[in-house]
Amino acid sequence: MTLKKIWCFIVPALVLPLCLSAADRQVGVGQGWTGVTHPKEVIVARQELMEHIELLMEPIDTLTVQPVQDVERVRQNAEIIGAVLLSVPHLFPPSTNLFDAKASQPQTLALPPIWKQFDTFYRLAGLAAKAAEVMAEAKDEPAMRRASLALRGSCDACHTLYLRRYEPPKTKESDYTFDFDSALPAK
Ligand code: HEC
Structure with missing residues (x-):
């Protein structure tokens, strides 16, 4: 027991405020550490946000292949995407690895290297947020087109490193050699 804890024990009334604040400052102790109390919900929250920014990207991706339809919508979407991306690294506490x-x-597709290279992960989120900001402020069509490619590139940059790639179900050798007749009821 440390000297401080002994004091907290003997004269609680005297030093209680001190003891409490010390406990609250401890990482993961006290209320509000949702990464500790609700790791699965943190995962669901970040997946929901990711899915929604994917939807918001639709008019932004489209403008790389056809003339800009609704400039105001593109700007608003880019602003929301930027705000979400700013919060992204804060939704990855180590308890969600x-x-x-x-x-x-898998309940999460976020790969463990995130927590080995968190600085890189954090920086990629920041760069993506910046790309969204540039998109929101682009003045003319060529600039908007460039910005949209850069923004999509910033999503891909992080996903390439830290998101489990989609793998279609694999056919195994045993699928071809499987004896179907033996599994069917006898005629
Ligand atoms: C800094 C890294 C990073 C950036 C930037 C990023 N993502 Fe993600 N994204 C992830 C990770 C990690 C996951 C997996 C989350 C999980 O399963 O816990 C993910 C998951 C997703 C998913 C799948 C969601 C699901 O339901 O599983 C979509 C869609 C997605 N991201 C879209 C985007 C779009 C669109 C952008 C750019 C506007 C973007 N992301 C930018 C890291 C990033």
């Missing part, structure tokens, strides 16, 4: 390579439907 729960990727399971063996699960057919």
Whole structure:
């Protein structure tokens, strides 16, 4: 027991405020550490946000292949995407490093290297937020087109490193050699 804890124990009334604030400052202790109390909900929240920014990207991706339809909508979407991207790295506490390579439907697709290279992950989120800001402020069509490619590139840059790639179900050798007749009821 440290000297401070002994004091907290003997004269609680005297030093209680001091003891409490010390406990509250401890990482993961006290209320509000949702990464500790609700890691699965944190994962769901970040996946929801990702899905929604994907939807907001639709008119932004489109403008690389056809003339800009609704400039105001593109700007507003880019602003929201930027705001979401600013919050992204804060939704990845270490307690959510729960990727399971063996699960057919893992609860998270966020790969463990995120927590080995968190500075890089953090920087990529910041760069993506910046790209969204540039998109929101682009003045003319060529600038908007360039900005949209850069913004999509910033999503891909992070996903390439830290998001489990989609793998279509694999056909195994045993699928071809499987004896179907033996599995069917006898005629
Ligand atoms: C800094 C890294 C980073 C950036 C930038 C980023 N993402 Fe993601 N994204 C992730 C990670 C990690 C996951 C996996 C989250 C999980 O499963 O816990 C993910 C998941 C997703 C998913 C799948 C969501 C689901 O339901 O599983 C979509 C869609 C997506 N991102 C879209 C985007 C779009 C669009 C952008 C750019 C506007 C973007 N992301 C930028 C890291 C990033």
